[in-house]
Amino acid sequence: MVTILDLPHSVTIVEVGPRDGLQNEGIEVSTDQKVHLVNCLSQTGLTRIEVTSFTHPSWIPQLKDAESVMNQIQRKEGIVYSALIANKKGYERAMECQVDELVLLVSASETHNLRNVNRAISESLKDIEEISLDVPKDRVRMRGVIAMAFECPFDGKISIDRVIDIGKEFKRMGAYEIALADTAGLANPARVFEVFSMVTHELSGISLAGHFHNTYGFGMANVFASLQCGVSVFDGSIGGLGGCPYIPEASGNIATEDIVYMMETMGIETGIELDNLLECSKLTEGLVQKPLTSYLSKQKRIKY
Template sequence: MLTNFPTSVTIKEVGPRDGLQNEQAFISTENKISWINQLSLTGLKYIEITSFVNPKWIPALADAVEVAKGIERIPGVTYTALVPNRKGLEQALEANVDEVAVFMSASETHNQKNINKSIENTFPLLKEVVEDSLKAGKSSRGYVSTVFGCPYEGIVDIEKVIRVSETLFEMGIGELSLGDTIGAANPKQVQDVLEALLRRFPANKLALHFHDTRGTALANILVSLDMGITTFDASLGGLGGCPYAPGASGNVATDDLLYMLNSMGITTGLNQEKLMSASRFIQDKVGKPLPSRSLQVCGLNG
């Protein structure tokens, strides 16, 4: 029985980056800025606003610098961005992001597809980014993709996940986000993986990043909560997917996660009405229904 639920949870909004990166329709810079400004007023304390990746790889986020410079910064909100290399870091620092997020995969094939480098060759690249970020006075976060399964290799050995995680922490990251990139995880697997990782890392240094491809994201979050994890990435409306994980759907929807947590008496500091308004805004801009159940219910209820 799950009984060890926390009294409060931190939701980190990744929609402007992870949500929009896979969209075919380009969302204008003006609309991205407007959406992020709306998110800043919902009570969110952390928003991942863009990615400083080469535009030829992620054309949807080609306006990263303009977006980062154009938003209204609200005191107390951390505005972060994904940074793949030294060139991306220079742009991120120019745009004055608060935090630099680095990323890599636990599986070799996905890392090659995503970063175009082996895991071994990725380590020194990220080490330079993390160290230079810290020198510039920015906090640093790490993402590990394919923790619970790889679209090319299947199940990923937990020892590979541990090795990548340890190496990222040694570089100096402050928090590690564990990604279920293809939405393959199940609650028992989450329990097994967290048992192994929590023997090595404190719970307050770990976050979970679930995609909802098979409808198990909220169930996986419940297990994570019970095991002491209190930080979760989510994407408003359920926007998202991974360009290098065919068939992966969006992240767990921020609005659905908030509904569940509110119903359980777990505080988040988020305003549900403002979140739903921002969710409807971005749904209108992408021009298609988003997978969030909360949005669907609101649609039915007018």
């Protein structure tokens, strides 16, 4: 018997290209170019943009100009401009730039967490707890990201219980939303459905988001699997930029324009003007000086 899928009527797209996308590019993108890209994205109907990362320049040289970018963008009312931070120093830098939202990341893989931030999972959670104590007085909201939430190239399949435990810690510390990230792009739709089904049950009352990479071409299928679990927030990167500095084989994030196109053709509202978004995609291709991986960027005519 065929049944009608119970999917969300609308979704929110979080644009992570200026941070997660550009951080992996070999060609240096200037401060002015980054500012121009964020300003362009601000004209598309997006309501959330992850602008940069306040981390040590030696870790991510591409984003060494975080303060300059954050202070020069033209903020548009109704848009939340966020930034990734890794420690208290990053928190202080972000607050000086009046960031709207902090993004804090912990990997569910011990090996990956050590390679990524040189900390054990327990140590990273303690660092975040220290930061979380200042969040209420600074009136900034906190988003948690659990990297390697499904499978890891170093540690294999990740325990769902570990993902839930980290999620509960984020919730206890005041995160309003938790994104489960397929950092290496190894997840498949069945695994995504299994993990989100259990996490949704255990972490009721908090927004959950999906962050997928397209290493084996499963990115959009994983989005659809998440939709069936009631997930209605998804990270996307303009043009499909991205990867992971510590996982060479990891491909880019799923492209924002591809997510928007799929949602809109399915009758799920995004609030995003696709034509304007495609202009940002063209701009991005010029910045990185290479063909984009998004499907829509390759189409001359788009029907929707």
